[in-house]
Amino acid sequence: MSFEVENTGTVHFVGAGPGDAELITVKGARLLREADVVVYAGSLVDRELVRTYAPDAEVWDSAAMNLEETTRVLAQAVADGKRAVRLHTGDPSIYGAIQEQMAELDRLGIGYAVVPGVTSAFAAAAILKQELTLPEVSQTVIITRLAGRTPVPERESLAKIAQIGATLVIYLSVSMIERVVEELLQGAYTPETPAAVVAKASWPDEQVVEGTLADIAAKVKEAGIGKQALILVGDVLRARREGMKARSLLYDKGFSHEFRTGIVT
Ligand SMILES: C[S@@+](CC[C@H](N)C(=O)[O-])C[C@H]1O[C@@H](n2cnc3c(N)ncnc32)[C@H](O)[C@@H]1O
Structure with missing residues (x-):
């Protein structure tokens, strides 16, 4: 099964993870490497992470931009046939303000996909x-x-x-x-x-x-x-x-499930 999608014509909202550059997903890192334009949440995402994965991309810090401005940059990138990544801290679905960004892209008829991150x-x-x-x-x-x-x-x-x-x-x-x-x-x-x-x-x-x-x-x-x-x-x-009150049953030797027969020794 492949989760690959065509990069151009689609804005990718990518979760950067909590900070450590190694905590981005493999897919998120690949999309950043392939990106021509990156709009990143500069107040929370380390600029170094962007530099590491997308050293040659055109980079915009959204901390100083409003919704109309970030949308314009992303829409222009797509119109120019460029690959665009909107990079958010942690996971984009948690306090990421991505819904309104996606609604704007819907309004403009621009496709998008979301790549989760470590919240x-x-x-x-x-x-x-x-x-x-x-x-x-x-x-x-x-x-x-x-x-x-x-x-x-x-x-x-x-x-x-x-x-x-x-x-x-x-x-x-x-x-x-x-x-x-x-x-x-x-x-x-x-x-x-x-x-x-x-x-x-x-x-x-x-x-x-x-x-x-x-x-x-x-x-x-x-x-x-x-x-x-x-x-x-x-x-x-x-x-x-x-200490713990009780252990999980999951690894208990007497607990059988689909993948393991419980044998009490
Ligand atoms: C606008 S929210 C974004 C949350 C982000 N989408 C996530 O999944 O972690 C920002 C808040 O997330 C938390 N946060 C983000 N990164 C953090 C980190 N590396 N360590 C601790 N808290 C963090 C803090 O509570 C911060 O005020």
């Missing part, structure tokens, strides 16, 4: 060496944020989501960490609930701060973390310190 939540979990879904602790991961200039629907307020008690990965909110803690304490979490903040995950200057809801805000301030960071919260974070 920063998974880079943070990797750095922490932490599984986010542990048996008998939490089997649900919620990606969310506090409202900023972008509002969050009332039914998804952190205080409401906090009633579930699942593993949370909170984007775009570290500068408001006191409010995050305040809202989480209105739900299933307690001051003892473990929390971690990972800043610039997979970058050379990444930072990790760990604590509980009682002290994480102070620790984050002390570490000087003000942006490009994730807040992870939930009882799964206890496992490394306190």
Whole structure:
């Protein structure tokens, strides 16, 4: 099965991954290498990554551009028969503002495809060496944020989501960490609930701060973390310190499934 698509005539939205240039997908790297024009999110994607994979491309930093301008550059590239990549940090589908870009391309009759990337939540979990879904602790991961200039629907307020008690990965909110803690304490979490903040995950200057809801805000301030960071919260974070409550059945020797016969020895 091939996922190859013709590059010209199609804008590729590509997830660059969380920072480390080796965390882009093989397909994303190939599309960048083949690109004539790259529009990249300069506030979050390292220019070095673009230089590494697309040294000869015409490069635009979208940080200083509006939607009409990025669309114009991409549309012009396609009209000129050039290969165009729109490069986003992490995975484009998470807080990537790609829907409106795709709608503009639809309006202009320009084709596009999306190549996923490693979202920063998974880079943070990797750095922490932490599984986010542990048996008998939490089997649900919620990606969310506090409202900023972008509002969050009332039914998804952190205080409401906090009633579930699942593993949370909170984007775009570290500068408001006191409010995050305040809202989480209105739900299933307690001051003892473990929390971690990972800043610039997979970058050379990444930072990790760990604590509980009682002290994480102070620790984050002390570490000087003000942006490009994730807040992870939930009882799964206890496992490394306190051991696991239960093991997964998946590799249990008595558990059989389609690919393995369970033989208890
Ligand atoms: C506009 S959102 C983009 C998210 C991106 N699409 C993703 O999948 O990771 C930017 C936010 O993502 C998070 N973020 C992005 N890269 C990060 C990294 N390397 N380390 C920690 N957090 C990161 C931060 O919360 C930041 O404020």
